[in-house]
Amino acid sequence: MLIKLFGAAVQGIDATIVTIEVNSSRGIKFFLVGLPDSAVKESHERIISALQVNGYKFPSCQLVINMAPADIRKEGSSYDLPLAIGILAAAGTVAADKLSKYLIIGELGLDGNLQPIRGALPIAIAARQQGFEGFILPKQNAREAAVVDRLQVYGVENITEVIDFFNGVRSLEPTVVNTREEFYRNQINFPFDFAEVKGQENVKRALEVAAAGSHNILLIGAPGSGKSMMAKRLPGILPPLSLGESLETTKIHSVAGKLGRDVSLIAIRPFRSPHHTISQVAMVGGGTTPQPGEISLAHNGVLFLDEFPEFNRAVLEVLRQPLEDRHITISRAKYTLDYPASFQLVASMNPCPCGYYNHPTRRCVCSPSQVQRYLNRISGPLLDRIDIQVEIVPVPFEKMAERTPGESSAAIRERVMRARQIQAKRFENEAGIYSNAQMTSRLLNMYATPDAKGLELLRNAMTRLNLSARAYDRILKVSRTIADLEASEQIQPHHLAEAISYRNLDRDSWAG
Known part of the structure; x- marks a missing residue:
């Protein structure tokens, strides 16, 4: 008896439908073909145990299982449930009339309970695109998949629920999530607020401009x-x-297995802070079992690299292309994957090996050459992609002892959103450009040309402060943003002056 049912394979952040064909005939052998990996092959033992514990008998006949398309490698244990249902259907234990209407996925425990899987959201999107009536998966992943509309999502806890459902013994309740309501309700849950920061007004201003x-x-x-x-x-x-950005971000975290239990959508921008011992593969993604890296997990959010010069030089250099292209293509012998990587880089570092160069009260013990060698751990091409470089001076005691809270993040956010709206209207006809940081030379000439006084100020600054040539475009981009914060159509000299003050590391005299 030949049975067909459907599962899915995740590639990158998208899913491909996998057709599982089970044929039973006379004999005693078991064959599993279609490029399964070791985890898929081990499903045989898990299925036998799950069926026995729940009172079902593994068929005593020859079984040939094919997983098509056969040129896509099937990885992981999430095929346990569809394989088990297919085997029982081929033996006549499960009715096969409704199998083609549902996409089934899930990992079985030895007791028949279902374990959570990765990639439930992209699989649900693929199921809707392919016209499936419903999607059966572990209950822990049900809310994540239920954000996809026009698809019935059924979360189950044990294989017996699925068997009884197809046999008409019980009905399953679909999981319903009000996507928009939940998304907008969770958008204001921020654990940190700038009102808690004492002093550092110049740094807050720099971060506002960066945002x-x-x-x-x-x-x-x-x-x-x-x-x-x-x-x-x-x-x-x-x-x-936006809701579209949230779905895309959630897909990435779903594939990486980073979503919490019963989480349906990521509503706030991700903040990733990897340790400086991170490897290249962990940063950009890939590996034996391909997974998104930190730059993709930070997509639509912030990648924070603390102790910037302590990162391996090769790890930092792989950031150069994603910072420009906002995606990363990983090519290996067996696969080629494309992951989105549109993130905002925030890096922090000490000014020297001892940490106290330019400190107002503590003495630095480093020589100028040591300071310069420390700064040179960051390559020029990477530094070229960082528009704002700001020095932080320790807060004096008087500021720390103040009881008055600072300006809240909500107030700063309002100004940032108004500036972003100006940029959205400015670049509405420019494909792939949505902010001032992405402006090309052509767009700089159109929207960031200073007047005569501004040009004279910029010329004097570059001469007196020994600013590098690469600082020129960055200063214009930042000054354009400062002007947008003030809703000014023209870049004024004071906008340029503030932008120039954000180029600390371009000054030849900074390290002595």
């Missing part, structure tokens, strides 16, 4: 000056995710 123009930013300061504290508050002043 308004989607500029990458580097924070330089002594240990304990508040670099990490303020970086963690940046997502709270970024514009809220």
Whole structure:
């Protein structure tokens, strides 16, 4: 007896429908073909145990199972449930008349209970696109998949529920999620607020400018000056995710298995902070079993690299292409995958090996050559992609002792959103451009040309401060954002002056 039912394979952040064909005939052998990996082959033992514990007998006949398309490698244990249902249907234990209407996925425990899977959201999207009536999966993943409309999502806890459902013994209740209501309700849940930060008004301003123009930013300061504290508050002043961005971000985290239990949508921008010992593969993605890397997990959010110079040089260099293209293509002998990677880079570092160069009260013990070698751990091409470099001075005691809260993240966010709206209208006809940080030379000439006074100020600054040539475009981009924050159509000299002050590491005299 030949039975057909359907599962899915996740590739990158998308899913491909897998047709599972089970044929039973006379004999005693078991064959599983279609390029399964070791985890899929081991499903045989898990299925036998799950069926026995729940009072079902594994068929005593020859079974040939094919997983098509055979040129796609089938990985992981999420095929356990469809394989088990297909085997029982081929033996006549499960009615086969409704199998073609449902996509089935799930990992079986030895007792028949279902374990959570990865990639439920992209699989649900593929199921709807292919016209399936319903999607049966572990209950832990049901809310994640239920954000897809026009698809009945059934969360189950044990294989017996699925068997009884297809045999007409019981009905399953679909999981219903009001996607928009849940999305907008969770958009305001930020754990950190700029109102808690004492002093550091210049750094708050720099972060506001960075958020308004989607500029990458580097924070330089002594240990304990508040670099990490303020970086963690940046997502709270970024514009809220759109529903489309939220779905795309949730897909990535779903594939990586990073969604929490019963989470349906990621409603706030992700904040990723990998340790400086991270490998290249963990940063960009890939591996033996391909997974999104940190730059993709930070998609539509913030990638925070603390202790920037301590990262392996090769790891930092792989960031250069994603920072420009906003996606990463991973090519290996057996696969080629494309992951989105549109993130805002926030990096922090000490000014020298001891950490106290330019400190107002503590003496630095590093020589100028040691300071320069420390700074040279960051390559020029990577530094070229960081628009804002701001120095943080430790907060004096008088500021720390103040009881008055600072300006809230909500107030700063309002200004950032107004500036982003100006940019959205400006670049509405430019494909792939949505913020000032992405402006090309052509767009700079159109929208960021200063007047005569501004050009003279810029010329004097580059001469007196020994600013590098690469700082020119960055200053214009940042000054355009500062002008947008003030709703000014023209870049004024004071906009340029502020932008120039954000180029600390371009000054030849900075490290002595």
